Amino acid sequence: MFDYKLLSALVTVVEQGGFERAAQVLGLSQSAVSQRIKLLEARVGQPVLLREVPPQATEIGRRLLNHVQQVRLLERDLQGQVPELDENRQPERLRIALNADSLSTWWGEAVAQFCADHQILLDHVVEDQAVGLKRMRAGDVAACVCAAERPLAGARSTFLGSMRYLALASPAFLARHFGDGVKADGLARAPAIVFGPDDYLQHRYLAALGIGEGFNFHLxxxxxxxxxxxxxDLGWGMVPELQVREELDSGRLVELQAGLRIDVPLYWHHWRNGGELLGQLTRHLARTAGKWLVPGPA
Amino acid sequence: MFDYKLLSALVTVVEQGGFERAAQVLGLSQSAVSQRIKLLEARVGQPVLLREVPPQATEIGRRLLNHVQQVRLLERDLQGQVPELDENRQPERLRIALNADSLSTWWGEAVAQFCADHQILLDHVVEDQAVGLKRMRAGDVAACVCAAERPLAGARSTFLGSMRYLALASPAFLARHFGDGVKADGLARAPAIVFGPDDYLQHRYLAALGIGEGFNFHLxxxxxxxxxxxxxDLGWGMVPELQVREELDSGRLVELQAGLRIDVPLYWHHWRNGGELLGQLTRHLARTAGKWLVPGPA
Known part of the structure; x- marks a missing residue:
């Protein structure tokens, strides 16, 4: 079997963000922690940590971290049956990739009680909804919320519901750029706001209006x-309805065209052998996500 | 001189997020754009783009992008004097690194009018306030807002003011974890929320209360x-006062300990030869940032 003393040193250095704090948590000297990391690197034949401030796991390091996380989840299941195995149980860490818009809106409310009940600490990794699965494939996270339906080999996907996006701008922006109505040539010139290089919502909205060529945007x-x-008043852009209810009610933001919305389906992906805790979280999300997400299109 | 036809193909592919859209914008065929990128790579002797979706600039590619940005800023200055040089002037793109908390609070309001007046599009790159300078050193951005005062060689730094952070939690969280008052041993156990591995605000807050060892946290x-x-009710954490005025007024969030705050100074770093536009933006920020930021400590 692997040497979990060494792996646990790696996990603690990364979780605590440094050798000094890891040493405190493990009750070891700093040089003992450093020694364990070096031994681990000698065994796997390559670096597991980049010695930055804070230290970052290398790709192989991240795979080891993910493995330890899965082992911990399995241990947790066993502890449920044999509680005396570990008296000083630490809260479990669960690493989850999700899109920024979920994290900014419904996610916290959806998982808060579950985390408190099960003593879980969450490591959130933000990825655009189109690319979250990359993180799972890389062995970097235990689960992910993303727009792709198809599960990876060894994983399952569950439809949670869709986030509804509206194309919005301030009344002042609309007056400046679309004084005589929102038309195609104006939309191609008025600056949009785009979340990042993986965000194609604004492109899709323009395409739905028949505007195919390039457009100006802030990132x-x-x-x-x-x-x-x-x-x-810097631009127009697609925003989750959940995030701007107040701004819509007060009229500080208005739709470019009433009724033209984009629903982005969200799926929960998780490893099939992820342990009972992950299974419970899956059932919890499937049961509750409908409070915040709209039903179609699935 | 460099071949700007090739460089401009690179810039457009990255800005538009793909070869197809770049070709539309440049009025070329897709294979002509692809040919220009290959020629550029043959000249510099290494890849300038990773062929992902969307394409990402390599490190050398990013340096070339930054160079083109600086050249464009200089061209812009010249156009001010000789307007007929370029009739179809495109809006200028300015790439700026800043901390997420600035982007979430004061930044948009501070720059909106300036961007509209000068026809600027902004590429925001989010970096923790402690590490934004890395991006400038890598030649990846024209300016940055960060907590470090010392400018890079060839750059200047201007103090803008400080963001004030409060240690906050919900009343329910406080009641659950600190029923009999906020004390050191309770704080070490109650989960905190930490923005990311570069966020040491929670550590600093605990250190100010004499708590030095590790603590539990969500990321x-x-x-x-x-x-x-x-x-x-998932944890406690340090939040900019600017961001939660409403939650504080309504009592939905409360301070752990009244009066114990952390002020994080913010500096504006910009290249000395960045052109007149960057100089104007610098003066604009220095004049207006005090509306949102507190004066000390500088």
Whole structure:
């Protein structure tokens, strides 16, 4: 079997963000922690950590971290049956990739009680909804929320519901750029706001209006910043309805064209052998996500 | 001189997120764009683009992009004097690294009018306030907002003001974990929320209370998600006062200890030879940032 003393040193250095704090948590000297990491690297024949501040796991390091996480989940199941195995049980860490818009809107409310009940700590990794599965394939996360339906080999996917996106701008922006109505040539010139290079929602909206060529845009990789830029009259953009109910009610943001919306389906992907905890979280999400997400298209 | 026809193909592919859209924007066939990129790579002797969807610039590619951006800023200055040089002037793109909390709060309002007046499109790159300078050093951005004062060689730094952070949690979280008052041993056990591996604000807060060892935390790399997790009773964490005025007024979030705050200074770093536009933006920010940021410590 692997030497879990060494693996646990790696996990602690990464979780605590440094050798000094890892040593405190493990009750070891800093040089003992460092020694364990070096021994681990000698065994796997390559670096597991980049010695940055804070230390970052290499690709092989991330695979080891993911393995330890899966082992911990299995241990947890066993502890449920044999509680005396580990008296000083630490809260479990679960690493989950999800799109920024979920994390900014419904996610916290959906998982809060579950985390408190099961003593779970969450490591959230933000990925655009189109690319979250990459993280799972890389062995970097235990589960992910993303727009792709097809599960990876060894994993399952569950439809949670769709996020509804509206094309919004401030009244001042609309007046400046679309004084005589929202038309195709104006839309191609008025600046849009795009979350990042993986965000094609604005392209899809324009395509639905028959606008295929390039357009001007600001890049803003922050959900809250995105809305702030809209409110500051900097551009138009696609925003989850969940995130801007108040701005819509007060009229601070308005739709470019009433009724033209994009629903993005969200799927929960998780490893099939991820242990009972992950199974419970899956059932919890499938049961509750409908409070925030709309039903179609699935 | 460099062949700007080739460089401009590179810039357009990256800005438009693909060869097909770049070809539309440049009015070329897709294979002509692809040919120009290959020629550029033959000249520099290594790949400038990773052929992913969307294409990503390699490190050398990013340096070329940054060079083109600087050249464009200089061209812009010249066009101010000789307007007939380029009739079909495109809006200028300015690539700026800043901390997520600035982008989520004051930044949009501070730059909106300036961008509209000068026809600028912004590419925001989010970096923790401690590491934004890395991006400048890598030649990846024209300017950055970060916590470090010392400018890079060839750059200048200007103090903008400080963001004030409060340690906050929901009343329900406080009641659950600190029924008999906020004390050191409780704080070490109650889960915190940490933005990412570069976020040491929670550590600094605990250190100020004499708590030096490790603590439990969720990771949440989203400013708005961070506040959502606080509101869902998942943990306590340091949040910019600017971001939660409403939650503080309504009592949905409360301070752990009244009066113990952390002020993080923010500096504007920009290349000295960045052209007149960057100089104007610098003066604009220095003049207006005080509306949102607190004066000390500088």
């Amino acid at each position: 803003c990789p922050s959900s809250e910043g995105f809305v702030k830029l809209l409110l500051s | 949440c790399p989203s400013s708005e998600g961070f506040v959502k997790l606080l509101l869902s």
